[in-house]
Amino acid sequence: MIADYVRISFNSIRHRKLRSWLTIIGIIIGIGSIIALISLSQGLQNSIEAQFASFGPDRIIISAKNFQGPGSVFAGITEKDVETTKRIGILRSVSPALARQAQFEYKDKIVFSLLFSIPAAEYIESFADFSPKLEAGRHIREGDKYVVVIGYSVANDMFDKEIRINNRITINGKKFVVVGIQKESGNRDEDNQIATTLEAAREILNEPEDVDMIIARAKSGQDIESVADKIEKALKRSRDDENFQVITPKEIAAQINQVLGVMQAVLVGIAAISLLVGGIGIMNSMYTSVLERTKDIGIMKSIGARNSDILWLFLLEAGMVGFVGGFFGLLLGIGISFGVGEIASQAGIPLLIKPNVYLILFGLFFAIVVGIISGVLPAFQAAKLKPVDALRYE
Amino acid sequence: MNKIIELKDVWKIYKIDSFEFAALRGINLDIVKGEFIAIMGSSGSGKSTLLNSVGALDVPSKGRIILDGHDIALLPESDLAQIRGQRIGFIFQAFNLVPSLSAIENVMLPMTFQGILRKERIQRAEKLLDAVGLKEKLYSKPNTLSGGQRQRVAIARSLSNNPEVILADEPTGNLDSKTGGDILNLLINLQKTENKTLIIVYCDT
Known part of the structure; x- marks a missing residue:
């Protein structure tokens, strides 16, 4: 029918x-x-x-709140906060990091880009795990200072000539050796990344005390939200202000x-x-x-x-x-x-x-x-x- | 006397604005099974109105039309549809085939509305189209058929549910006299062989 x-x-x-x-x-x-x-x-x-997923589910980022509304006093994160966070004692690792604009020069071509830095000894633990795998060379390790690991686009596109392992690039007037080149990830931020040691960065950026962010890792099996909570409380007590934020992957997601x-x-x-x-x-x-x-x-x-x-x-x-x-x-x-x-x-x-x-x-x-x-x-x-x-x- | 349709004092009044016009004025008529009736009159004399009332297409303004003991003025539309589908076959001057359907689909359509199985419908439609001489035109669309052929399809369609009454409203009005004569003969033959009650409306000018 x-x-x-x-x-x-x-x-x-x-x-x-x-x-x-x-x-x-x-x-x-x-x-x-x-x-x-x-x-x-x-x-x-x-x-x-x-x-x-590549950012890492156990990472907690602590950074300054850059805007607190009219009349508020801007107070950044310093090494003191790194110490406070470390003293909580429940974290697998706590690393300060600087991420600043810098001047890069290679074979007469000058480019301004972001320089990321982390203590040499903590590079692998706090950073390399979540970065693209290496195509050539090695990671930054303990004892390194004037070395960089660069993203795929930095090596191949950013300058007029390709950069290879052991080439030297100049950052803010200081020469650095390229020790590692990452594979292409398809993510523009990662492919354009230049990473060095915090020790070298403090020197060339003339920044002895401040920190742009703290990268903390929770131990496996820990509840990341309650760990973040503890960090927040400890920092609030030691700093006596709330001009900082503790971000977990879940919150960002x-x-x-x-x-x-x-x-x-x-x-x-x-x-x-x-x-x-x-x-x-x-x-x-x-x-x-x-x-x-x-x-x-x-x-x-x-x-x-x-x-x-x-x-x-x-x-x-x-x-x-x-x-x-x-x-x-x-x-x-x-x-x-x-x-x-x-x-x-x-x-x-x-x-x-x-x-x-x-x-x-x-x-x-x-x-x-x-x-x-x-x-x-x-x-x-x-x-x-x-x-x-x-x-x-x- | 086996009366199948009875008209008792049937009035049909059309109202146009405040003007009233009575197309039917107190018609009394008994129709017996197997009868052949011709309704003649000049155009505008109410012949088609009478036929539509007998065929349950229209309800009278006053009076009673009794079909198998039911007064059609009192029945709801769905029951009237049922009566039209099962007991009455219509043939129109303008053929009134569904243009998007082929000849055989047009003949099958009344059976579709009665819920008859497709296989059975196809068999019966083929038989009916064969009987009206259109065996070769089963799958032709109406617009590819001549006037005479279309009216043959319409005749086959009117018979598809094997109704007791065939109502034909000027069935030859749109045809030339030769084709019209053929169609008329076909209808009269059907009336005799199948023992149908046939009512034809004719314009006598």
Whole structure:
């Protein structure tokens, strides 16, 4: 029975091919943009989460709060805070780090970039674990001073000439030996990183006391949030202020997810508008269909169609338009998201696009629902036509 | 006397703004099973209105139309649809085929609304189209058929649920006299062989 109605409705859609396709295109664009925007923002989330996995789940970062509101006194993190943190005694490692802008020179080309530094003896424990693997050379180790480990882009793109192991680059006028070059990670920040020892950095940056951040690692099995809590309390007591923040990976992930959630809502909202327009397109097309088939409705009623039969025929027709639009919209949306993902990856922003079965099913279901909802009013109008009046319609 | 349709003092009044026009004024009519009735009159004399009332397409303003003991003025639309589908076959002047469906699908359509199985529907539709001489045109769309062929499809369709009553509203009005004569003969033959009650409306100008 349903199969017969589907056949009749399908014939009617085919009978007015051009108009049907124009209606379907409206749905294709609506569903396509929703699917594309959702999978792109999910791709962004995926790649951010993947970066987090590499950041290390047991790391806690302590840094200054750089803005406390008007009238507050800015007070940075110092070696004293490093000592306070170390004294808590429950951490696997506590390392001060400086990350400052510096002038780099190699074969007459001068570049300004960020110099990251950490005590030589703690480099492997607190930093190398979470950095890209080495392509050549070695990590910084105890006893090193004027040495650097550089990211893939620093070695290959930043200067006019490629940098190799044991080449010398000049940082703020002081010569450093390149001891390690990292593999390409695809993450722009990592690939552009230049890391040296804190001992050398304090000297060339003329910064004997201040620290930009403290990198602490919890022992395995420790609850990282309660460890962070303890650090916060100890620092609050020793500093007698709250101009610092203790950040755990979970907190960062939560913050990023919140931002992404807002972004996703905005994007989907915009896409939903186009789907709404598509739905109105279906409604318009269905009203036209009811009007131009008024006579057909009269004929069908004269040969025994009940009001409910007519209602079903028109709802099915609208649902099918929605389904076809949803199907092609899915293909379009998935195509766009892979295309944009590919372009973004080449531009250095990795997006991990994964086809999501639930999203696909949701898209298809949603398209059919939009079709049917848009078809309800026209279908009711068709169903309640009086047979004689409908037959007389030309 | 086996009365299958009874009209008792049937009035049909059309209201256009404040102007009232009575198309039917107190019609009394008994129709017996197997009868062949021609309703004749000039255009605008209410013939089609009468036919539509008999066929449960329209309800009278006043009076009673009794079909198998039911007063159709009192029945809800879904029951009227059921009566039209099962007991009455309509043939129209303008053929009134569904343009998006092929000949055989048009003939199958009344059976679809009665929930008859597809296999059975196809068999019966083929048989009916064969009987009206359209064996070769089963899958043709109406717009590829001539007027006479379309009316044959419509006749086959009117018979598909094996109704007791065939109502034909100027069935030859859109056809040339030769084709019209053929169609008329076909109808009269069917009335005799299948023992149907046939009511034809004719414009006598």
